[in-house]
Amino acid sequence: MTSNDQHTIDEYLLNRLDATERQSFEQSLANDETLRKELEEHQQLIAAMGLIGDVQMKERVKRIHQAELGRGAKQPNQANLWKWVVAVIILSVASLGIWLMVRPKAQTPPQLYASYYKPYDLNFGSRNTDASQILAEAGNLYKAGKFAEALPLFEQTLSIAPSDSKARLAMGICQLELKQYDQALTQFSALIEAKDPLFGEQALWYSAMTKLQQGSTTEAKTLLVKMLTDYQTGVFYKDATQLLSDLSN
Amino acid sequence: MNKTGKVPDELILKRLQSGGSLEVDETLAHLHRQVFGMTLKFVNKFKGSDADAEDVFQDAMVALYKMARQGKLVAGTNIEAYLFAICKNLWFKQLRKRHETVDISSELVKMPELDNLPLHSMLEHEQQNAFARLLQRFGEDCQRVLVSYYYDRLRMSKIAEMMGYSNEQVAKNKKADCMKRLKAYLAEAPGLLEVLKF
Structure with missing residues (x-):
């Protein structure tokens, strides 16, 4: 199919063909199964572009929002500005002194694990498939902290839908909670190796958590560095930066 | 005003x-x-x-x-x-x-x-991030061509002019090529395809 044929499909879906072109296209569509399949694919790709466009547009709108909030904020005058500068210096010196007196001693890996670890907050919507219904049930147990009961249901979900990355992540977290560290790492590794677009970052974070719990700080650090490199806008970025700093102390 | x-x-x-x-x-x-x-x-x-x-x-x-x-x-x-x-x-x-x-x-x-x-905002964090990363992987030209056509609904002639292409056909070819890449990426990511069905 040429780029012009594909363009005609797009123009049809965007409702830009005139009446004659539209009628002719619909006739071809009625007689050509390949064209119908291609049309379906384009519909999906256009939906994807809608979401990608939303992400970009939202960033643009956020910038406008920040600029507008900035316009409304009061600017301090020059005289007050000096008072602020002096106050900030005094506060900084005082804070440094207090921090030096009360700063925490370096924490052990299990202590760091206890500070940073919590089960990932996942949403389990229900769709009308067998796998999704089981997943929704497993999700309720997971959210209630009943990891031992949730685990077999996540396993069952994966036996029906092996590419369900949400179920795989949740299963790994259940195994981590149940101290089945090697099994948990197997689930996380599968997501990391597949560069899973939804949960690749989370898999790296929970692998690092597992390594930390096992006392392997060097491996935990390596995983965190990889996560920070690959997912710079990720949900665990701040935590991972802080944890790396704590591990280096 | x-x-x-x-x-x-x-x-x-x-x-x-x-x-x-x-x-x-x-x-x-x-x-x-x-x-x-x-x-x-x-x-x-x-x-x-x-x-x-x-x-x-x-x-x-x-x-x-x-x-x-x-x-x-x-x-x-x-x-x-x-x-x-x-x-x-x-x-x-x-x-x-x-x-x-x-x-x-x-x-x-x-x-x-x-x-x-x-x-x-109805999407989950990880879905939002996945789409943002998808954009980064695309490269600037593909981003601009696809978003301008499918999202901003610009005509191909306008896109060719904006991108500095010699004519509309070059823009159409570029669009087809970028869509092929998007298709390949989505085929690797069934989780993202699921999002598109809601």
């Missing part, structure tokens, strides 16, 4: 429908000045934080822009009132999603056109 400082709705609509990037940004900034304050009050009144109001408002501006570009806003619409109505409806959707029991149905205007809009 007229004597009262109000920009006529026809002008706002025209800029949103077919304006260039700068015109659109100026129009959205104007709408922000007119509507954000009341959105903040509304969301605060019904159990929402300032951050919730910001999120809802930004989603509403995205939805408004999208509807304008898709030709779904009709002439004669009071755009500011319409934007505020979108904000209220979106906040109601969020409250339902959070299983909050606040009844704000009397405040709402029926907006069936919102039902099929997959809104950004």
Whole structure:
């Protein structure tokens, strides 16, 4: 199919063909199964572009929002500005002194694990498939902290839908909670190796958590560095930066 | 702008429908000045934080822009009132999603056109991040060509001019090539395809 044929499909879906072109296209569509399949694919790709466009547009709108909030904020005058500068210096010196007196001693890996670890907050919507219904049930147990009961249901979900990355992540977290560290790492590794677009970052974070719990700080650090490199806008970025700093102390 | 400082709705609509990037940004900034304050009050009144109001408002501006570009806003619409109505409806959707029991149905205007809009804040964090990463992988040219055509609804001749291509055919070829890449990426990511079905 040429780029012009594909363009005609797009123009049809965007409702830009005139009446004659539209009628002719619909006739071809009625007689050509390949064209119908291609049309379906384009519909999906256009939906994807809608979401990608939303992400970009939202960033643009956020910038406008920040600029507008900035316009409304009061600017301090020059005289007050000096008072602020002096106050900030005094506060900084005082804070440094207090921090030096009360700063925490370096924490052990299990202590760091206890500070940073919590089960990932996942949403389990229900769709009308067998796998999704089981997943929704497993999700309720997971959210209630009943990891031992949730685990077999996540396993069952994966036996029906092996590419369900949400179920795989949740299963790994259940195994981590149940101290089945090697099994948990197997689930996380599968997501990391597949560069899973939804949960690749989370898999790296929970692998690092597992390594930390096992006392392997060097491996935990390596995983965190990889996560920070690959997912710079990720949900665990701040935590991972802080944890790396704590591990280096 | 007229004597009262109000920009006529026809002008706002025209800029949103077919304006260039700068015109659109100026129009959205104007709408922000007119509507954000009341959105903040509304969301605060019904159990929402300032951050919730910001999120809802930004989603509403995205939805408004999208509807304008898709030709779904009709002439004669009071755009500011319409934007505020979108904000209220979106906040109601969020409250339902959070299983909050606040009844704000009397405040709402029926907006069936919102039902099929997959809104950004309705996506989970990881889905938002996945789409943002997908954009980064695309490279700048593909991003601009695809977003301009499918999202901003620009004609291929305009895109060719904007991108500095010698003619419209070059732009069509580029679009086809970028779509092939998008298709390959989505084939590797069944989780993202699922998102598109909601």
